[in-house]
Amino acid sequence: MxxxxxxxxxxxxxxxxxxxxxxxxxxxxxxxxxxxxxxxxxxxxxxxxxxxxxxxxxxxxxxxxxxxxxxxxxxxxxxxxxxxxxxxxxxxxxxxxxxxxxxxxxxxxxxxxxxxxxxxxxxxxxxxxxxxxxxxxxxxxxxxxxxxxxxxxxxxxxxxKDALTGLHNRRYLTKQFEEHPGQTGAVFFLDLDGFKQVNDVYGHETGDIVLQEVAQRLRQFVREQDDAIAVRLGGDEFILHFGHADSREGWERLAEQIVTALSEWKTDYRVSTSIGIVMYDGEYRPELQALLQQADAALYAAKSLGKNTYQFYELAKK
Known part of the structure; x- marks a missing residue:
């Protein structure tokens, strides 16, 4: 699509x-x-x-x-x-x-x-x-x-759309999710590592430039995927939503590519990303809010491991 x-x-x-x-x-x-x-x-x-x-x-x-x-x-x-x-x-x-x-x-x-x-x-x-x-x-x-x-x-x-980055906003994500109830896919919850230091040391104008560059890189990823959208939730938090099936290994490869792409900066400042991932299918798909909470929990686990990495939320099946 x-x-x-x-x-x-x-x-x-x-x-x-x-x-x-x-x-x-x-x-x-x-x-x-x-x-x-x-x-x-x-x-x-x-x-x-x-x-x-x-x-x-x-x-x-x-x-x-x-x-x-x-x-x-x-x-x-x-x-x-x-x-x-x-x-x-x-x-x-x-x-x-x-x-x-x-x-x-x-x-x-x-x-x-x-x-x-x-x-x-x-x-x-x-x-x-x-x-x-x-x-x-x-x-x-x-x-x-x-x-x-x-x-x-x-x-x-x-x-x-988000005014700063041009990515979709949460309202768009919610509507898209509601309009495709039988979908299988994954939610990637991204939070930038080191972004606060960029704002503190270089100023918010530079911080905005970083967010726009991150958005551009995420936009490129979703262009290469089927049924994918990039969303800025706010601050330095982003969502990648993939509305198609893949294996855990496939999601791991994609997460590794994203982590690598967002840690490469030819600048004096350095940022990276941590990612929480939750997979779902048509048989068991919670509401979007629940999926975001689960992805956020996985993100917290990734941060706890030292950042610049990803973790999966282990979704319990009924």
């Missing part, structure tokens, strides 16, 4: 607002095929489409490699739109023009949707089976619509 795409289900009234965005766009470009897309990890998903054209092979829910999409031309750092009014004669597209002509795509306008954090959400695009003229005033109006859409995205993000 691609977790960022799955996150869209958490957004309140997303479908209605996405429809409104495209309705406004249709008022500006009534003859164009319009779509909203989400982008993550090199994948693009078509969320909503308006003014479908039978000869252009694109449907809602379609997911493609970004490098096969015209949206790959967008520079999401500068947040500038891409305008291609005459694709058959756009020499910069090279051999790609032939494939686009076969798909009956002869013009394209792509507007990036980028959060204030710099994270890419996706695009608002217009394509047509005819050469088109995109007037500057219309492009600017569409950019204003995107800005209004961004205000909504930011509000939703604050509801489910």
């Amino acid at each position: 691609n977790q960022p795409f799955e996150d869209l289900k958490m957004y309140q009234n997303f479908d209605e607002l996405a429809d409104d965005v495209l309705d406004f766009a249709k008022e500006i470009l009534p003859d164009q095929m319009l779509y909203l897309s989400a982008i993550e990890a090199g994948q693009q998903r078509m969320l909503k489409i308006a003014n479908d054209k039978a000869d252009i092979p694109m449907v809602e829910g379609m997911q493609i490699e970004l490098n096969q999409s015209l949206c790959k031309l967008i520079d999401f750092e500068t947040r500038q739109p891409v305008v291609l009014e005459d694709i058959p004669n756009a020499e910069q597209l090279g051999d790609w023009r032939k494939g686009l002509e076969e798909a009956h795509v002869r013009s394209y306008l792509g507007i990036p949707i980028v959060l204030t954090s710099g994270e890419t959400f996706g695009t608002l695009c217009a394509i047509n089976n005819r050469v088109s003229l995109y007037e500057q005033k219309n492009v600017q109006l569409l950019q204003r619509i995107v800005r209004l859409f961004l205000y909504y995205l930011e509000l939703e993000r604050h509801a489910w």
Whole structure:
């Protein structure tokens, strides 16, 4: 499961607002095929489409490699739109023009949707089976619509994400756990070793940098796992939740990788992590609060062993 795409289900009234965005766009470009897309990890998903054209092979829910999409031309750092009014004669597209002509795509306008954090959400695009003229005033109006859409995205993000690290928060973890009652998996409860000393010696600004770097490393781990999310509970406490089955040996290997990754710092300060692990299955799965308490108990045991290690909570079966 691609977790960022799955996150869209958490957004309140997303479908209605996405429809409104495209309705406004249709008022500006009534003859164009319009779509909203989400982008993550090199994948693009078509969320909503308006003014479908039978000869252009694109449907809602379609997911493609970004490098096969015209949206790959967008520079999401500068947040500038891409305008291609005459694709058959756009020499910069090279051999790609032939494939686009076969798909009956002869013009394209792509507007990036980028959060204030710099994270890419996706695009608002217009394509047509005819050469088109995109007037500057219309492009600017569409950019204003995107800005209004961004205000909504930011509000939703604050509801489910930790403001400092960008990881999910406890509210999100609780909802995800409740919505998958038959799941098998594991909870890793992480607490940083030596973090208090970083704050005391180098200041809280440096402490925030450490937390953001830890979050980035944890984010990389969950990207490599099925049904995994990273959560910041608060302070220097993090949760990794894995919603899939694995052997104890498999969880041990993963825990060792995490311990190693979070103990390597090319800085004057040194931090590491201790981890408490609890496994569960569909036959015996306590409430999330109970699992967190059990993982916390295992974390305490890991700290007692000298830190920079992990321990399992031995779950008693009924």
